[in-house]
Amino acid sequence: MATETSAEVPKTARQFVLKEEVIVERKWLKLEETTYTDPNGKTRTWETVKRAGRKKGVSADGVAVIAVLQRTLHYDCVVLVKQFRPPINGYCLEFPAGLIEENETAESAALRELEEETGYKGEVVECTPALCLDPGLSNSTTHIVSVTINGDEAENTRPKQKLDDGGMLHTVLPVTFKVKCDLSVFYLENVS
Structure with a gap:
């Protein structure tokens, strides 16, 4: 019998993005370094690829x-x-x-x-x-x-x-x- 585990993050451990810095941007994509806090409150960085020039009034890319x-x-x-x-x-x-x-x-x-x-x-x-x-x-x-x-x-x-x-x-x-x-x-x- 499988046991259920909670995926809920404790309210004391809030994760959020602190800043996003563009490393390089081209016609379709850009590479950013994202600085965020982890569940323990430690500041970390993440390399993120994003769509360049997202269109206005669209629900998805x-x-x-x-x-x-x-x-x-x-x-x-x-x-x-x-x-x-x-x-x-x-x-x-x-x-x-x-x-x-x-x-x-x-x-x-x-x-x-x-x-x-x-x-x-x-x-x-x-x-x-x-x-x-x-x-x-x-x-x-x-x-x-x-x-x-x-x-x-x-x-x-x-x-x-x-x-x-x-x-x-x-x-x-x-x-x-x-x-x-x-x-x-x-x-x-x-x-x-």
Whole structure:
């Protein structure tokens, strides 16, 4: 039988940020040294990556789109994109994703990114609140947006990507049962 432990921090041990100093800032990211107090009241520092130029009027930095392509007489497919990522010097299978534009909703950003990266047009089913992706490293936040795509509609039978200059993505359509059964094998087959 598992025992329950409390994750509550004692009120006497308040943690808070004292200061944030920018070390370097570029177009998309900045590196900061964050000075904070730990639970024992000791002052510590942390290297933090932050989004540069956060947009006004947006609820998060970006969106990730979990899109399911549905077609008559076909298995449902999860829509993924394969693209080269310089930080890891390799290819990744990813959900279509991107940044939210100024005064744009997460839902409209998701539909825009889906169409740009895959050519598909879909309908939003659900959108999560803003989620932290890697809070030990960054303040980056995203919404996960579920979308269905009617693959029988004419606009979705031969989708054409609308990529930005320099964009190089390949759309990959694994059937949902294969993703559920053995995602690691599917990943290895399609990325290597």
